Amino acid sequence: MLFMQDSNQDMKKLKSSFFKRSTLVVAQELLGKVLVFKNFRGVITETEAYMGFDDPASHAFRGLTPRTEVMFGPAGFSYVYLIYGMYHCLNIVTEKEGFPAAVLIRGVKLLSKSGLHLDGPGKICRHLGITREHSGLNLITDNEFYVGCIKHNFEFTTTPRIGIKVATDKLWRFLAKLPKE
Numbered sequence: 001m002l003f004m005q006d007s008n009q010d011m012k013k014l015k016s017s018f019f020k021r022s023t024l025v026v027a028q029e030l031l032g033k034v035l036v037f038k039n040f041r042g043v044i045t046e047t048e049a050y051m052g053f054d055d056p057a058s059h060a061f062r063g064l065t066p067r068t069e070v071m072f073g074p075a076g077f078s079y080v081y082l083i084y085g086m087y088h089c090l091n092i093v094t095e096k097e098g099f100p101a102a103v104l105i106r107g108v109k110l111l112s113k114s115g116l117h118l119d120g121p122g123k124i125c126r127h128l129g130i131t132r133e134h135s136g137l138n139l140i141t142d143n144e145f146y147v148g149c150i151k152h153n154f155e156f157t158t159t160p161r162i163g164i165k166v167a168t169d170k171l172w173r174f175l176a177k178l179p180k181e
Contacts, residue, residue: 011036011148016140019075023051023094023101024172030092031156031176034148035108037128044147045117046107048161049172050091052099057167060100070136071100078145080125080135087122088131092139092147107175 011034019026027049035042050058059081060068070079071093079091079102091102108124109117118124125131139146154176161173 011150013140014076014147014149016074016076019092019094019140020096021094023049023103026092026094027103027172028156028174030103030105030147031174032154034111034150035105036144036146036148037130038144040110040128041112042108042110042118044105044107045109045176046105046119047174048104048106049101049174050104051095051101055167055170057161057164057170058100064100068100071102072098073136076138076140078135078137078139080130080132082132083122088125089121090125090130090134106173
């Protein structure tokens, strides 16, 4: 079975050094890692990268604002925002402090008997209960909200990012190639 069901298996939390790297590398290497939020655990299956002042699709493109402040902070923190007034989206800040960059978590397959695949950032946050209240949390030190590593290696594909109107030419969306179950 691709996804181990044993919630007691040895899982190490990712360290800040994992997130302090290139956003494109982090976005690719988050595939197969485990997102932990309270009682939920799920394998990350899809990500998108947003970075810097040259990326018009990034919230930080126009500079530092109260909304984007967390993107300019240290790597390994959560950035949760609300779109369309109804959907929360979870990002994880990457790179060095002062350079705005983050990875959007777009897909998660739950490690539970249901094996539910949450295929969309709004679905993930709604199902897990992640809201703007969870923005700005340190995913390195938090014991209920973090990313862990178990032994899963995935091949992945890249595509243009979706749900945006600018910078659609960048192949910064990463999808794990999941075997048929």
